[in-house]
Amino acid sequence: MAAATIPIAAIAVNNAWSAFRAAGAAGLRDAVILREVAAARHGAAMEGLREILTNLARSRYLLALPADACDQHLRHLRELAPDRYSNFWLLDGEGRLLCSGLPARRGDYFAELDYVREIRQSKRFVLGQFTLGLVSGRAVLPAAAPVLDEAGQLQAIVGGSLFLDFFLRGGQATPNGDQNDVWLLDADGSVLPLGSARAEALPPREDLPQMLAAQEMSLVGTARGGTPYAWSMAVLDPGLRVLAGVSLAQAKQGAWLTFARRLLELSLFLAACLVAILIGVELGVSRPLRRLVARVREWAPGRIYEADPQAQGPYEVRELDQALVGAARALREREAALTHALHQRDLLMAEIHHRVKNNLQVVASLLNLQADRLRNPSAQAEFAVARDRVQALATLHRHLYLHQSFERISMRPFLDELSRQLGDALGAGPDSGVRIDIDTEDLEMGSDQAISLALLLTEAVSNAMRHGFPEGRAGRILISLHVEGDTAHLVVEDDGVGLDDAADGNSDGLGMRLIEGFAGHLGGEAEITGEQGTRIAVRFPLHRRDIEASARDGA
Incomplete structure (x- = not known):
């Protein structure tokens, strides 16, 4: 009878373990959800900047404006969202300033900036590294789009930048409480914490290169502060990534409690099932089988084996009794043959x-x-x-x-x-x-x-x-x-x-x-x-x- 409960016990333990794993995986799912929320919020700002710059570069009408008119147009564009955009500017193909939304000296040379070098090589929209704006003097995230002629040669560079404190203000509305953290990472691996994100909650330094090399990655491990964490990273742009982290300390504790509670429930259930099985097997199977065995032992070859008219028990036991009657008859006939x-x-x-x-x-x-x-x-x-x-x-x-x-x-x-x-x-x-x-x-x-x-x-x-x-x-x-x-x-x-x-x-x-x-x-x-x-x-x-x-x- 105990052997009959082994499959039930195995299923019960597997269900309890599945519940434990589900509770443990909740932290990783929360990290993915938090990453998606942050990516949606900050990705919208990045997508807005991308659309503005690529539209300006595609139209090429800034090149036809006089310098003062160009400055005025870019200033007007910046004033549409002054809390979000730090500045907009136009450089020629060599990296010299042509016009700017903020007052700046024309002709200054910016060819050594990272995004200028990259756009001259790739001729596509790029993001720069987190930096201090040369004109605004505030922490910004720069971006640029190429202005190409009919032959595909670089004519000019349209640039713009987002205030990093805009991301910080946006991070306040992100659902990251005491157990959640969100960071932005640029192409160089520089980390910008959003809201109350803590440095000790970051993944180990040896894991960051692996995460930066992937388009999208989720990871469970121990944070730099020694706390179990789940992280999830996604790409906002080839030069910008969002990283979300969720503490698993409470999740693991809750998972163990869930596992223990489920095991206790299943143990009580198995005990009740075992008692019911023992009683049912004794009344419905064991007794009829013992009666059948006694009748078979009394039978000897050559004697007639008749069915028990008072046979009780499961249908299978009664069928076995009838099968034995047929087998005894066949043996008798075979013996005669x-x-x-x-x-x-x-x-x-x-x-x-x-x-x-x-x-x-x-x-x-x-x-x-x-x-x-x-x-x-x-x-x-x-x-x-x-x-x-x-x-x-x-x-x-x-x-x-x-x-x-x-x-x-x-x-x-x-x-x-x-x-x-x-x-x-x-x-x-x-x-x-x-x-x-x-x-x-x-x-x-x-x-x-x-x-x-x-x-x-x-x-x-x-x-x-x-x-x-x-x-x-x-x-x-x-x-x-x-x-x-x-x-x-x-x-x-x-x-x-x-x-x-x-x-x-x-x-x-x-x-x-x-x-x-x-x-x-x-x-x-x-x-x-x-x-x-x-x-x-x-x-x-x-x-x-x-x-x-x-x-x-x-x-």
Whole structure:
């Protein structure tokens, strides 16, 4: 249940943090708003000066007036707003004064002023740096516009200036209280505080070049006085910028309080939701599910699983109950189909093994008939060996279909029959003086290993009968098969003459090579000794897992 509240808690914390960030960002928004208000107010004054100067420069009619008429015209233009405009003047292309709205000596040379140098290079409207007016003697912001001829060459320069105290008076009406500050910055980076703007509220000196390089920029940081501030700067003109700053001290404190209050509210809400969820889940989900689980545990494959007529709880739980009813019915039908298919498979496998056994017996009979037609004893012996091998495989397949295991075989009855079969074929028995004894556990072995084991025994017993007891010598052949853990230990030994005294050097013959090959196929290695009789021992891993898997598949 606690895990179910994690998404709710995450959403709640995210909402609280968003509220904190929103409260913290309010100071930056206030700085932008304050900048826009100041830019609108002071930008209007700058735009008015720009329009006056560019219109005068575009009309070029001042150049056609006599000097006194030009002075009078500029003086009249200044007197339209004497609290705003300091003066208007006209310079020739070299920077010499032609006429002025305030009394000034004509012919004075002003080519070294910053705005004159710049306008001669750019031939466009420019703003100068904050300075003292040469004629008015008051702090002003100068501006100038070029008068161009038809070929675009500079003929004259029309200039004008705004009183800086006009901006200061205008700043009084700007909504900048104790927490707000507004400054003007010229192209040189000189700062003009408006109203009660404080120097300690300015951005750090290392941040000012970055702000001056951008057209518009907002920044949050620590002011020169150590107080957190938000600043926003915008361009009024390529040579003039307005910078607004808002203290974030109270905003951050309010943001933390808002964050804490929101977290408390959401914590209480989550606690109430958690209690409601726990009660609802217990009544609406857990109890019906426990009842359903108990009914499922009582059900076993093969039994009929019926729907609970008193089932309660959510729609999904009731649907799950119905789905389990359908699944149990499908399992029952599938089980019946698999049982039928398994029965058909058993019949088919039994028929296959039966036919293979019959075919192998036919082959053995053909080999026996062919051997009877031969006159060469060696050839007869080889055909007899081949017949015995085929007959051993036929016996194996007969045991597979008789016991209906198909993939595994019980070794004790198989070895008994195989030894009797080999004894009959090779002439062993009470009359011959050679008997075959079996010492084995009642164990099961996979058909693949049983085939290799049967062929190995056939070769070993055949070799013992043919070479170990010459000239009617009596003796005993012992076949021993035991299991130690997952390892089987097979021993075939006789008390005959042994390998060293065998008449034909049998140890290097085909039979011994086959025995070694069959031992390798079993997963072991044949140890053959022949000092006092012949002893063949093979240790190999018993593939019990294959047998168990086959048993499970057959079940």
